[in-house]
Amino acid sequence: MPRFQRPTGTQDILPEEQPYWNRVRTFAIQLAERAGFERIDVPIFEATELFARGIGTATDVVEKEMYTFEDKGGDSLTLRPEFTAGVVRAYIEHGMHVRPQPVKLYSIGPIFRYDRPQAGRYRQFHQFNLEILGTQDPAADLEIMLLVWDLYEGLGFRGLSFQLNSTGCPRCRPGYVEVLKAYYQQHIAEICDDCRRRLQTNPLRVLDCKAEQCQPIIAAAPAIGDHLCEECADHFATLREYLDLLGKPYTLNHRLVRGLDYYTKTVFEVWAAGIGAQAAVCGGGRYDGLAEILGGPPTPGVGVAAGIERIILVMKAQGVEVPTPPGPLAFIAHLGPEARREGVRLADELRRAGLSVWLAFGERGLKSQMREANKRRARYAVILGEDELARGVAAVRDMGAGEQVEVPLEGLVTWLRERASL
RNA sequence: GUGGGUGUGGCCUAAGGGUUAAGGCACCUGGUUGUGGCCCAGGAGAUUGUGGGUUCGAGUCCCACCACUCACCCCA
Numbered sequence: 001m002p003r004f005q006r007p008t009g010t011q012d013i014l015p016e017e018q019p020y021w022n023r024v025r026t027f028a029i030q031l032a033e034r035a036g037f038e039r040i041d042v043p044i045f046e047a048t049e050l051f052a053r054g055i056g057t058a059t060d061v062v063e064k065e066m067y068t069f070e071d072k073g074g075d076s077l078t079l080r081p082e083f084t085a086g087v088v089r090a091y092i093e094h095g096m097h098v099r100p101q102p103v104k105l106y107s108i109g110p111i112f113r114y115d116r117p118q119a120g121r122y123r124q125f126h127q128f129n130l131e132i133l134g135t136q137d138p139a140a141d142l143e144i145m146l147l148v149w150d151l152y153e154g155l156g157f158r159g160l161s162f163q164l165n166s167t168g169c170p171r172c173r174p175g176y177v178e179v180l181k182a183y184y185q186q187h188i189a190e191i192c193d194d195c196r197r198r199l200q201t202n203p204l205r206v207l208d209c210k211a212e213q214c215q216p217i218i219a220a221a222p223a224i225g226d227h228l229c230e231e232c233a234d235h236f237a238t239l240r241e242y243l244d245l246l247g248k249p250y251t252l253n254h255r256l257v258r259g260l261d262y263y264t265k266t267v268f269e270v271w272a273a274g275i276g277a278q279a280a281v282c283g284g285g286r287y288d289g290l291a292e293i294l295g296g297p298p299t300p301g302v303g304v305a306a307g308i309e310r311i312i313l314v315m316k317a318q319g320v321e322v323p324t325p326p327g328p329l330a331f332i333a334h335l336g337p338e339a340r341r342e343g344v345r346l347a348d349e350l351r352r353a354g355l356s357v358w359l360a361f362g363e364r365g366l367k368s369q370m371r372e373a374n375k376r377r378a379r380y381a382v383i384l385g386e387d388e389l390a391r392g393v394a395a396v397r398d399m400g401a402g403e404q405v406e407v408p409l410e411g412l413v414t415w416l417r418e419r420a421s422l
Numbered sequence: 423g424u425g426g427g428u429g430u431g432g433c434c435u436a437a438g439g440g441u442u443a444a445g446g447c448a449c450c451u452g453g454u455u456g457u458g459g460c461c462c463a464g465g466a467g468a469u470u471g472u473g474g475g476u477u478c479g480a481g482u483c484c485c486a487c488c489a490c491u492c493a494c495c496c497c498a
Contacts, residue, residue: 060497065496113496113497113498115496116493117491118493120497121496121498122498126498194495258497259496260497276492277494278497278498282498283497307497310498311498333457366456366457366458367451367453367456369457370457373458374458375459383456385456387456397457397458399459402458
């Protein structure tokens with residue numbers, strides 16, 4: 001017999017981990033809906049071409065990280081490596097431009113990227129995603145940023161930092177890239193091999209190189225902020241004004257470029273300590289050209305993706321407590337065939353009454369059943385024996401206080417219900 | 423794709439090249455007739471990641487593969 005293991009980079013989220021997931025999911029959804037976002041679920045796989053066109057063929061995500069396969073009909077499909085392309089596709093496909101604009105959408109679910117796993121990185125991971133489609137108002141960028149800010153703050157995070165930059169638009173960015181390339185040509189002998197390669201394939205990326213020798217070059221490099229067109233500069237200035245107005249701290253980081261082709265104007269990340277080399281707990285920005293690239297009407301958009309695994313890592317690193325789910329209200333123990341039948345019936349009755357009940361399985365001694373009741377953290381053990389049955393009662397033991405009383409079977413639902421709400 | 427570290431029951435850990443791989447946690451059953459938590463006793467559970475090699479003899483040494491892990495690239 002083969003012994004199976006989970007595929008590399010995937011994880012089993014065990015019951016004891018679920019409280020963390022529930023906390024993050026419910027809180028994120030609550031914040032999104034409070035801000036007027038509506039949920040959209042898009043397929044876990046899409047046409048490969050959607051991602052190739054949307055994200056950009058020269059990006060790492062498309063070049064080497066996609067789970068691509070051919071289905072039996074011969075179509076090339078890809079497990080989604082992000083939400084944005086699929087959400088924008090859905091916006092176009094369902095003519096959502098006829099709805100009141102902008103449309104605010106959130107999604108939550110698994111994302112797939114073929115990559116070498118490490119701390120805070122998986123091949124199947126989960127994102128909480130927000131998109132605002134149909135407005136260029138910097139206030140939309142702000143809302144996106146505020147929402148993730150509130151998410152982290154509300155979860156109890158400390159030591160967060162907002163990294164903010166503008167990468168310009170198709171009008172101003174090419175000019176900046178030329179300036180940057182010209183500057184780097186003067187220092188071509190001093191930079192690392194990777195940067196020489198980046199200069200050809202994806203020039204902006206030289207700015208976030210971590211090689212020692214490149215640091216002085218980056219520090220003195222021309223900043224894109226000085227080369228934005230008027231529209232981009234205004235947009236950026238307004239966004240910063242709003243952030244200042246609300247007293248939200250952020251770091252202007254002209255080295256922040258991000259790896260997806262579709263970003264225009266605003267880009268940002270939130271960094272947190274305690275999750276290894278991966279500092280970013282979320283990343284996002286504006287993508288005003290994406291809808292058109294995907295064959296839809298020109299539609300500005302801005303969004304963010306937050307990595308849930310990384311959020312949970314930070315929660316654990318920072319000691320954020322999550323409520324552990326309570327044990328059952330009642331644990332039903334029984335002795336003898338007669339009592340067992342009554343136990344089965346009683347468990348059903350109590351559950352139908354809305355009470356949480358664990359019924360002991362098997363034919364075992366009372367000691368064993370009481371041990372189990374204790375381990376399952378039941379509040380009350382309902383003990384059914386021959387004696388009790390004959391008199392139409394159950395012995396009910398308060399597992400916390402260690403006190404025991406007899407309760408008539410007909411009155412048990414009421415008795416327990418009264419105490420359930422305490 | 424590249425580099426480092428690590429692989430012993432479900433989990434944690436022990437075993438200086440030499441008998442039936444040891445212990446703790448967790449699990450199960452008992453400790454006088456039907457009562458949990460503490461304690462005590464017992465039980466089940468491992469072909470030491472896989473496959474080769476060296477050796478009279480390998481959990482221990484060597485090689486390969488696999489997995490996990492950390493880091494690079496990049497990203498959530």
